[in-house]
Amino acid sequence: MKSTIPEDGVPLTKDTGPGGAERAENSLHGEILSRLRDYVVEGNIPDGGRVPERQLCELFGISRTPLREALKVLAAEGLIELLPNRGARVRQLSRRDLEELFEVMGGLESLAGRLACENITDEEIADIERLHYEMYGYYLHRDMHNYFLVNQRIHEKIVAASRNETLRATYVNFAGRIRRVRYSANFARKRQRWAEAMREHEAILDALRRRAGSELSDILFHHLRNKRTAAVEHLAETENGTAAAPLDGTSPPIVNA
Amino acid sequence: MKSTIPEDGVPLTKDTGPGGAERAENSLHGEILSRLRDYVVEGNIPDGGRVPERQLCELFGISRTPLREALKVLAAEGLIELLPNRGARVRQLSRRDLEELFEVMGGLESLAGRLACENITDEEIADIERLHYEMYGYYLHRDMHNYFLVNQRIHEKIVAASRNETLRATYVNFAGRIRRVRYSANFARKRQRWAEAMREHEAILDALRRRAGSELSDILFHHLRNKRTAAVEHLAETENGTAAAPLDGTSPPIVNA
């Protein structure tokens, strides 16, 4: 009578999970999804540009079906937009979108910091300390590129120390959406803001050492809020000059104005 | 020379946004996605059960293509799992999954509370106050069902007051994942925990009135953490008794053990 037991399958796709950033490199669909996501995140298509179905099919050597499945998923992730009967476009992040994304990132990092204080090991703190001083070196040498990379790694380490895969996957998803903007915003960072960011990182490390969860939570929230301000200001400047992106979500990109 | 402007489309699918819970009731795909999501969230398929492609196609009166697209999206949202060559299953939430989800919900609500303090109007606070006292009435009458509903609405109001659509959409997504568990956990609430929850809600309202962002953030985090504990305890009890859900993600559901 074992027919009463309907299913007995053990989940084989133990992907990175629910947040949306799964690495299912098996099953062609997952492969295509990852590749297409990278393709978009890395900026191969301009902001607001069409996502050329046919060309991508040829590029990946597949038919339209799996590609379209991936498109739906990327749309759900917020990376692209689907216009009914008019195809997919790379999502234009309005100023407000950016503000919202940085706020959510702030909330996630804030949470990660709080949880990390409950779970982080001394070794992990030592790890982050090393990265911190490495980053400080890049700060002194005005090496923006490496500063950016180490900065990212520090934040990722804190997220990892939260011991929450769901949180981590969600964080990765949101980080992907603002990646380009965040990078260029960092590049455009004013001296003053850069120094301020370094001080904030000192405070982060300090609170982490003391496992001061609530405090670290606050610091990280304000740290991201400051990043938000810097990024949005940067965006406003560049678009005033070169008209790269629209201010709101409604107006189309102005090419020559 | 307007041919130099490549695209002029205004996004028509102004869905609720990037978090994953879009309401694109237009464009058949969105329709199917919403319907299928509701179908799963409302528990029409048992935990860990197969998602019958063919039957659902008949139910919705469509072919497999749009259904499969919706399945990929739901998998990305974390509602179902896709097993290579073995179809889709309703995602089994392990104890750890639940803990993680409640923690992330706590982070999101914590953030929402902080932002709400910056943006909420007096009218909205008055609104929430009314709901609060309504809920208190249900508490006194031991009316768990209505208590639950009003409770949800209060939390949604706070999220709405954060003025962050991205956050709201993400919140809705996560709320959908734990909906069933959350509900039953509330039902099983011990008297003591229920009283504690009421006190926490008093504190929430108080901090909101004073627009004390950091404080409200802390309260909401701990409020959700307590919910988490209650829910997980409840899960442990029910599964010990009736073996409804597995403790971890690896073991299959035991129907008769």
Next chain:
DNA sequence: CAGCTCGAAAATGAATGCAAAATTTGATTG
């Protein structure tokens, strides 16, 4: 010559078809 309409070409959205994998069923054997 600007603006409009109409029609062809292309792209999108969904259905169907087909090969491979998995599940079920039935027969066989120790």
Next chain:
DNA sequence: CAATCAAATTTTGCATTCATTTTCGAGCTG
């Protein structure tokens, strides 16, 4: 009679096909 194995059936994954819709351009008109 239980366990095993192999053929048949179902299911899955992807490619292909078909019906609409959109887009682009030529021709017409005022």
